[in-house]
Every structure is written in structure tokens, then in C-alpha cells.
Amino acid sequence: MIARRIGRALPLTPALVLLLLFLAGPIVYCAYIAFTDLQLTGQAHASFVGFANFRRAFHDDAFLNAVWLTLVFTVLSSLLGQNTLGLALAALMRRASKPVRTLTGGIVITAWVLPEVVAGFLLYAFFRREGTLNAILGFLHLPSQNWLFTLPILAVSFANVWRGAAFSMLVYSAALDEIPDEIEESAEVDGAGGWRRMWHITLPMIRRSIGTNLMLNTLQTLSVFGLIWVMTRGGPGDRSQTLPLFMYEQAFQNSMIGYGTAVALLLLLVGSLFSVVYMRLLRTEV
Amino acid sequence: MRPTAVSILALALVTSAASLTACSSGSGSSPDTVKVSFKESMDNTVKVTDNYLADIKKQFEKEYPGKKVELVPIKASDADYYTKLEQMLRSPRTAPDLVYEDTFLINSDITSGYLKPLDSYLAKWQDWGQFIDTAKSAARGEDGKTYGVPDGTDTRGLWFDKRVFEKAGLPADWQPKSWDDVLAAARTIKQKVPGVTPLNVYTGKPAGETATMQGFEMLLYGTNDGAGDPLYDKSSKKWIAGSQGFKDALSFVETVYKDKLGPDVSDALDPNYRNTVWGELMPQGKLGINLDGSWLPQSWGKNSGHEWPDWSKDLGLAYMPTQHGQAPGKVSMSGGWTWSVPAKAGNPDLAFDFIKTMQTKANAEKWYIANSGIAVRKDVAGDPSYASAQPGIKFFTDLVASTHYRPAYPAYPKVSTAIQEAMEGVTTGDASVEKAASTYDSTLKDVTDDQVVTQ
Numbered sequence: 001m002i003a004r005r006i007g008r009a010l011p012l013t014p015a016l017v018l019l020l021l022f023l024a025g026p027i028v029y030c031a032y033i034a035f036t037d038l039q040l041t042g043q044a045h046a047s048f049v050g051f052a053n054f055r056r057a058f059h060d061d062a063f064l065n066a067v068w069l070t071l072v073f074t075v076l077s078s079l080l081g082q083n084t085l086g087l088a089l090a091a092l093m094r095r096a097s098k099p100v101r102t103l104t105g106g107i108v109i110t111a112w113v114l115p116e117v118v119a120g121f122l123l124y125a126f127f128r129r130e131g132t133l134n135a136i137l138g139f140l141h142l143p144s145q146n147w148l149f150t151l152p153i154l155a156v157s158f159a160n161v162w163r164g165a166a167f168s169m170l171v172y173s174a175a176l177d178e179i180p181d182e183i184e185e186s187a188e189v190d191g192a193g194g195w196r197r198m199w200h201i202t203l204p205m206i207r208r209s210i211g212t213n214l215m216l217n218t219l220q221t222l223s224v225f226g227l228i229w230v231m232t233r234g235g236p237g238d239r240s241q242t243l244p245l246f247m248y249e250q251a252f253q254n255s256m257i258g259y260g261t262a263v264a265l266l267l268l269l270v271g272s273l274f275s276v277v278y279m280r281l282l283r284t285e286v
Numbered sequence: 287m288r289p290t291a292v293s294i295l296a297l298a299l300v301t302s303a304a305s306l307t308a309c310s311s312g313s314g315s316s317p318d319t320v321k322v323s324f325k326e327s328m329d330n331t332v333k334v335t336d337n338y339l340a341d342i343k344k345q346f347e348k349e350y351p352g353k354k355v356e357l358v359p360i361k362a363s364d365a366d367y368y369t370k371l372e373q374m375l376r377s378p379r380t381a382p383d384l385v386y387e388d389t390f391l392i393n394s395d396i397t398s399g400y401l402k403p404l405d406s407y408l409a410k411w412q413d414w415g416q417f418i419d420t421a422k423s424a425a426r427g428e429d430g431k432t433y434g435v436p437d438g439t440d441t442r443g444l445w446f447d448k449r450v451f452e453k454a455g456l457p458a459d460w461q462p463k464s465w466d467d468v469l470a471a472a473r474t475i476k477q478k479v480p481g482v483t484p485l486n487v488y489t490g491k492p493a494g495e496t497a498t499m500q501g502f503e504m505l506l507y508g509t510n511d512g513a514g515d516p517l518y519d520k521s522s523k524k525w526i527a528g529s530q531g532f533k534d535a536l537s538f539v540e541t542v543y544k545d546k547l548g549p550d551v552s553d554a555l556d557p558n559y560r561n562t563v564w565g566e567l568m569p570q571g572k573l574g575i576n577l578d579g580s581w582l583p584q585s586w587g588k589n590s591g592h593e594w595p596d597w598s599k600d601l602g603l604a605y606m607p608t609q610h611g612q613a614p615g616k617v618s619m620s621g622g623w624t625w626s627v628p629a630k631a632g633n634p635d636l637a638f639d640f641i642k643t644m645q646t647k648a649n650a651e652k653w654y655i656a657n658s659g660i661a662v663r664k665d666v667a668g669d670p671s672y673a674s675a676q677p678g679i680k681f682f683t684d685l686v687a688s689t690h691y692r693p694a695y696p697a698y699p700k701v702s703t704a705i706q707e708a709m710e711g712v713t714t715g716d717a718s719v720e721k722a723a724s725t726y727d728s729t730l731k732d733v734t735d736d737q738v739v740t741q
Contacts, residue, residue: 040372042394042696056732148550178547235493236555237716252369254703280398 024231029285042254053262061149065261066236066246070222070270073157074243078221079162083214089177091198092168093176105169112166116279120230124148152240159227164220168213175209211282219276224265243267251253287448298626319354323382325367325390326359329561334657336582341652343402345377346643353636358382362556363676364494368699375400382636384645387434390621390694390702392497398428403431406553407638413663420691428695434624435641437650438659441618441685442504444468444604444636445576447568451602454574461604463537464611465505468575469583471536472547478680484547489539490683490710492557499619499692500578500704503533506691508608509618517701518693520732524739525701527727534609536719540712551714568601569594577606580682582657598677605685618689622662660686668713700733 012094026127038046053285057063086121089108093101111119126132127147134144147155179202203210225244230232234241243263251260294420336359337457344353360367368391374380375395387395395401408414414422417436423432448458454475462468472484488501509531516531518524526532529575542548553559564585565571570590581735586594605616625644643649651666653659655675660683661667673679692698708726711717717725732740 039398040369041391041398041400042699044403078527129550146552233557235490235710236493236552237714239716253365255369255372256701 001215009106012275016190030261033258034265036258037256038261040252042255049258054266056259057263057266061248062238062241065191066241067270069238069240069244069268070242071151071152072153073097073224074218074274076154077157077160077164077218079214080170081157082217082221083210084166084167085161086170086213087172087210089165089169090172091202093173108166108169111163113179114163116226117194118162119159120161120227121261122172123155123162123227124231127155127159148232149236156231156240157252158229160221160224163217163227164217167220168217170207171209171213171216182189208282213279215275215278218278219271222274243270251262288459315355315501318352318636319356320633320640321356321358321386322369322637322640323358324362324386325364326361328361328558329565329585329591329677331565332585334587334590335378335423338656342640342649344551345649346640349643350636350639355640357696363380364388367619371459372398372400374628375628376420378507378630378632381632383627383630383633384629384640385626385628387425387496387624388624389434389436389624390499390692391699392425392434392626393427393694394431394696394699395626396429396532397587399629401433402631402634403427403433404435404627404638405431406628408432408435411642412551413642413647416647416663416665418662418664418667419476420620421622424622424691425626432661434626435645436622436624436662437644438657439620439622439662440580440660441682441689442500442577442579442606443583443618443685444606445578446471446602446604447571447574447600448602449571449600450475450479450482450574453680458602460602462607463615464607465508465609467607469541471546472542472575473545476547480572482574483549485542486549486554486563486567486573486576486578487539487542488554488560489548489557489626489706489713491703491706493559494706495702496560497622498705501539502705502709503534503615503619503690504577504606505538505609506531507619509534509617510589510690511612512608512614512617515690515693518695519739520693522739525734525738526739526741527721527730529741531609532726533719533723536708536712539709540719541561541599543713544715553671554713555710564590569597571580571600580660580678580685582671583676583678584656587656603681613689616685616688618685620689620691621637621661622659668700697734697737701730704733 027221035048035050035277036046037043037049089104091240093104109192116123118258124131129144129146131147133147137144137209183201184197184203185200192200223244224242225248228240228242228245229248232240234245244267247260249266250256250263296465306681327334328335336357339357343357347353347357355451360370362370368388371385372642373628374382375385375398387401407661412481414435421436421439422432422469424436424439425433444462446460452734454471456471456474457699462471462472468485475484487505488497490497492724503517509529510516514520516529517526519526541553543551548554549559551561556595561578563573563578564582568576568582569586579715583597585591585592586597594664606618608615608617625641627634631637644653646661647663647665649665651661651669651672654666656671658676658678660679666672667683671685704726707729708722710716711722711725712719727738
């Protein structure tokens with residue numbers, strides 16, 4: 001019996017070993033480093049310091065600032081921006097004519113397909129002082145603004161919406177197609193207007209897609225690094241320094257690998273908190 | 287699904303961390319190849335280092351038949367270069383045989399055990415006797431051993447544009463006696479020559495060590511009597527917090543940016559601003575006064591991409607005055623780079639042979655002149671062909687007598703970052719001078735393990 005079990009498990013061993021080696025291994029190693037004072041330079045031997053890195057984070061104004069900015073960035077760009085805009089686009093495109101649909105879809109998806117760094121440079125060129133946005137504002141005789149300097153977190157949030165709305169649009173397009181036409185039609189016969197149908201029929205029916213989409217968007221947005229790095233490097237000062245950028249700065253510029261890794265684990269915690277909230281939302285029945 | 291989401295995030299984090307730490311290219315080392323890592327200019331048109339090393343490589347391969355040199359340029363900003371280098375030095379598979387080390391970081395890397403002491407090689411190398419004493423100590427660790435051969439040093443001062451000064455009605459032989467004189471000249475330029483940035487003082491984290499050394503320390507080291515070090519107290523071996531000089535230096539930076547005497551804040555905080563300064567603003571006559579280093583002319587030579595044959599006619603040089611003009615009257619800071627052999631290098635002997643080829647008298651002189659460095663070899667410094675090779679060399683070489691060296695102890699890089707943060711705070715106006723200084727004091731305690739003395 002036992003021999004048969006082992007025999008059955010045998011083909012799985014290579015996969016298991018690979019997973020342990022390349023997936024579990026680094027995670028465990030990361031978690032271990034977070035409890036040491038490992039530095040990139042300036043230190044002969046690293047030693048185990050317990051929770052010192054975590055205590056330090058919670059007393060570090062720069063860390064708390066980064067947590068706050070990460071929340072602002074996530075709520076603005078993921079929850080409000082990508083999610084709502086994606087749904088709106090999907091809903092509007094259902095009613096649009098085919099050429100309009102193809103064109104809009106193509107443009108939106110192009111933004112999504114672009115590599116992160118390229119998107120970052122494009123939006124840097126768009127927002128910078130001599131950039132496109134100010135040229136347009138100047139043409140319309142509106143006052144220009146140095147966007148990356150005065151409101152950097154808004155600029156990078158907008159950039160993330162621009163880049164990420166396509167994903168939500170795709171998810172919602174698929175979800176909306178699943179709603180049977182009869183239900184919408186009967187609601188229409190009962191005299192429900194567009195907004196009522198949206199609120200009482202469409203949204204409840206695509207609730208699961210909303211939950212999944214929110215979760216994926218949020219986790220993706222939490223770890224956005226390249227886009228912000230290219231546009232502002234977290235600056236000016238630390239006005240757009242979200243957690244991933246703070247983590248990078250501590251680990252690789254201030255050479256404190258241990259502290260940086262501890263921040264990475266805390267970022268993981270923020271992500272799992274969001275996940276828990278979404279899971280609860282998903283579970284409630286209408 | 288909950289654990290799945292978490293593990294997806296974990297995987298994303300881990301893979302990104304792994305790709306960040308493991309991005310250097312490791313090639314198996316062959317006993318006949320010496321791998322040389324150096325910092326390549328961020329400005330594609332500046333090829334001074336590349337050309338020089340290509341020349342040395344040719345000489346070396348001729349001198350040592352059968353041996354090969356592999357140049358491994360790292361094109362990055364200063365901070366990214368150090369990070370990349372340290373990652374390469376951690377493993378024998380990625381460690382080059384010879385690296386170009388900034389003296390500000392060298393003690394930190396020595397403490398980490400990344401570098402190999404060179405004493406046994408230096409003892410057998412006659413030319414080492416030609417190096418001036420301060421240069422010999424530039425790469426000496428706290429253990430008394432020497433870990434690098436310096437390829438020159440530098441000094442710092444005020445570059446001013448005579449074309450701008452003429453329009454502003456300022457003298458062509460300008461020499462300020464105090465900080466107020468510098469600010470007054472900047473105010474005059476602002477008033478009389480629109481469209482020109484009156485005064486550039488590097489600032490903020492994006493500029494890195496440039497902000498600390500060319501900007502802040504050129505001010506700070508002029509706030510006392512010039513005898514003691516205002517950053518580090520050598521007698522108690524502790525870093526200095528709460529000094530008035532620190533606040534005064536921050537106030538100067540604040541004034542420059544608050545009164546719009548400096549560049550636009552967003553430009554000043556652009557990591558590539560340095561290249562804009564010497565590549566565009568200075569040649570185009572759009573910068574009045576620039577507090578900067580002796581090496582600037584290297585970007586204006588023939589085939590440099592920013593050719594500016596008339597720079598010595600268009601620009602004037604003045605030393606940076608002390609705060610109130612108190613003795614010794616002028617301030618300069620010196621640093622420099624060294625060639626070091628990593629502890630995990632595969633071919634350390636060959637690497638030192640390469641240093642020897644680089645540092646023959648003729649090659650050293652060629653390098654000092656090409657990169658506008660200040661000679662650290664006595665035989666070159668005494669050679670008239672060196673002193674007359676470039677205008678400005680005499681001015682900057684004379685400053686060596688009154689220059690200061692950074693307290694480049696292992697904690698220095700982190701102290702430097704703390705200084706940049708304080709500067710950035712007063713530059714953007716996010717923090718008052720008081721607030722920025724007190725933040726610096728508390729950060730200082732953190733990064734030096736409480737080795738702090740309050741003044």
C-alpha cells in the first residue's frame with residue numbers, strides 16, 4: 001500500500017524538487033534576510049537581529065509616508081481609475097458600432113501591451129514641464145503646470161490608469177457578454193432606465209468578475225516599480241515614493257539589504273490585507 | 287484562493303528581487319584574461335575613459351603576449367554604479383579582476399572584505415615612490431593596508447561665465463570674499479541677465495555624492511576655522527550632529543533655491559542635470575556661476591562631443607570663499623578614484639600588471655590631461671608639459687594645498703545620503719532648515735550606530 005503510494009508519487013518528485021528549489025527556496029531565504037542586518041557594503045559579517053528591521057520600519061517616517069502613498073496610489077489608480085474606466089469602456093463598447101469598437105479597443109490595448117519602461121518614458125514626456133500636456137494646455141490658453149513636480153503622485157496614478165485600464169476592460173467585456181439578453185430586456189420592459197439596469201441587474205451579475213478584477217488590479221498596482229521609477233524616481237523629495245521604490249532605495253542605494261527585504265515582507269502583508277477584504281466581499285450573497 | 291493570491295504576490299516579489307540581485311553577467315574567468323570594470327559616462331558622446339582604456343589595452347596586450355584584456359564598462363549613474371559593482375564583488379563568478387573605485391566608498395568596501403590589500407605588490411613596484419603621501423593614504427584601510435592605486439585627484443571651485451558677467455556689469459577677474467559676495471553676484475545676474483541661471487549648487491538625492499561634495503561640503507567646510515573637520519570629530523571618533531555650520535550651509539542652499547538664484551527645482555532634481563550643466567548650459571552661456579569640480583574641461587576637448595575650444599576665454603575661475611571670509615579664506619574638497627583588485631578576483635597578479643601599464647609616467651600624464659585630473663605623481667606634477675597642457679590646471683593644482691578630504695569611513699556613504707535628503711528638503715521647501723537639520727541628526731544616529739557627538 002505504502003509502496004504503491006510512493007510509486008505513484010515518484011513521477012511528481014522532479015517537479016516538487018524544482019518547486020522547492022526555485023520557489024520555496026528564495027522565499028525562505030528572503031524571509032531569513034529580513035531578520036538580519038545584511039548590508040551591501042560597509043560590513044564584515046551580517047548577524048541575526050530579530051525584529052529590529054520591522055520595529056525600525058514602524059518608527060521610520062519615510063516608511064509610513066511610503067505606506068500612505070502606496071494606498072493613495074492603489075485607491076486612485078486601481079480602484080477608482082482602472083476599474084471604473086475599464087467597466088465604463090466595456091459597457092460603452094457593447095453599444096458602439098463595430099469600427100468604433102475595434103479602434104477604441106485597439107488603442108486601449110496598445111497602452112497595455114507597451115513594456116512598462118516604454119510606457120513610463122512616454123508618460124514622462126507627456127507630463128514633463130516642456131511636455132505634451134503643457135503644450136496642449138498652452139494651446140487652449142490654460143495655465144500650464146509642472147505636473148511631475150507639483151502633483152507627482154497624481155501624475156503616476158494617471159499613468160497607471162492609462163496603462164492598466166485595458167486589462168479591466170477585457171475582463172468586464174467578457175463578463176458583460178455572459179449576461180443573458182432576456183434579463184436585460186425584461187428589465188427594460190418593466191421600465192428600468194439605463195442607470196437602474198446597471199445598478200440592479202448588471203453589477204450584481206458581474207459581481208464575481210468585479211472581485212477578481214479588483215484583486216488582480218490591486219496586487220499588480222501595489223508592486224508597480226518601473227513606471228514610477230522612470231517618471232519620478234519617487235521624487236521630488238519623497239512625494240511619489242511608494243513602497244516598492246522605498247524598498248529599492250533602502251536595499252540598493254542605502255545598501256541595507258536586510259531592511260529592504262523586511263519592507264518587502266511588509267508590502268506582502270499589505271497585499272494580503274487587500275486580498276482578505278476582497279475575498280470577504282466576494283463571499284457575501286446578494 | 288486566498289493563499290493563491292498571496293503566493294502570486296510572493297512569487298512576483300521574489301522573482302523581482304532575484305532578478306535585481308542577479309543581473310550581472312558572469313562569465314567564466316580564464317587565466318590569461320584580465321577583466322577590467324569601470325564607470326562609463328552617462329553621456330554617450332563622452333568617451334574619455336573608454337578611449338584611454340582601449341589605448342592601455344593595446345599597449346598591455348603587446349607587452350604581455352598571449353594575455354587578453356576584457357573591458358567591462360558599466361554605464362550608470364554614480365549610485366547605480368556602486369550598487370552594481372558591489373553586487374559583482376560578492377561572488378567569485380562575477381567579480382572582475384580590476385575595478386574602478388571611488389575613494390568615498392572604498393573604506394566601506396574594504397570593511398565588507400570586497401577588496402584585496404595590495405601591499406605585497408606595491409613593495410615591489412618602484413613607481414609607487416612617485417605618489418604623493420595624501421594620494422597613498424587615499425585608499426588606506428583602517429587596518430593600515432593599502433587597497434588601491436589612485437589615478438589622480440580633484441579639487442573644486444567656482445566656474446563663472448565672463449560673457450554673462452560682462453552683461454551683468456561684474457568684473458572679469460571676480461573673486462568673492464564671502465558667501466554674501468557669491469549671493470550678491472548671483473542676484474545681480476538674476477536682475478540684469480534674464481534667461482540665465484545665476485548660480486548652480488548641486489542638491490538632492492538624484493545628484494548623489496555630487497550634491498554632498500560639490501554642493502554641501504564646499505559650504506560646510508567653510509563655516510569653521512578650517513582646522514577641524516565639521517562632519518567628523520577625529521579625537522572622539524564620532525560624527526558631529528547639531529552644528530551651527532550645518533544649519534548655515536543648509537540656509538545657503540535654501541536661499542539659492544527659494545530666491546530663485548539657482549536652477550529650477552525640478553531641473554536641479556533631475557538625475558541627469560550634471561550632464562545638462564556641462565554639456566549645454568555652460569557652453570551656451572546660460573549659467574552664471576557654477577560650483578563644480580576641476581574635471582569639467584574633459585567634456586569640452588576635441589572629439590568629446592561638446593567641443594568648446596574657447597572655454598578658457600569664456601570662463602573664469604574663482605576659489606570658493608569661506609562663510610564670512612575668515613581664514614584660510616578659501617575652501618576646496620578633494621576626492622578621486624583608485625584602481626583596486628577585488629578579493630574574489632581570478633587573476634590578481636595580471637590585474638596589478640595592468641595597473642602598472644596604466645601608471646607609467648607617460649600613461650599617467652596622458653590620463654591626467656585627458657580627464658582633467660590633478661596629478662598625484664610627483665614626476666608628472668613637476669613636468670612643465672603637464673602644467674601647461676590645459677588652462678586651469680595651475681589654479682586647481684594650487685588648491686591642493688588648502689583642500690579637505692572627506693571623512694570616508696565605512697558609514698560615510700550613508701551619512702552622505704542623509705545630507706542629500708536634508709538638502710533636498712530645503713531645496714523643495716518641504717522642510718525648514720531647522721527641521722531638515724534635526725532630521726539629519728536623528729538619521730545620523732541611526733546610520734552610525736549612535737557614534738554621534740552633539741555640538
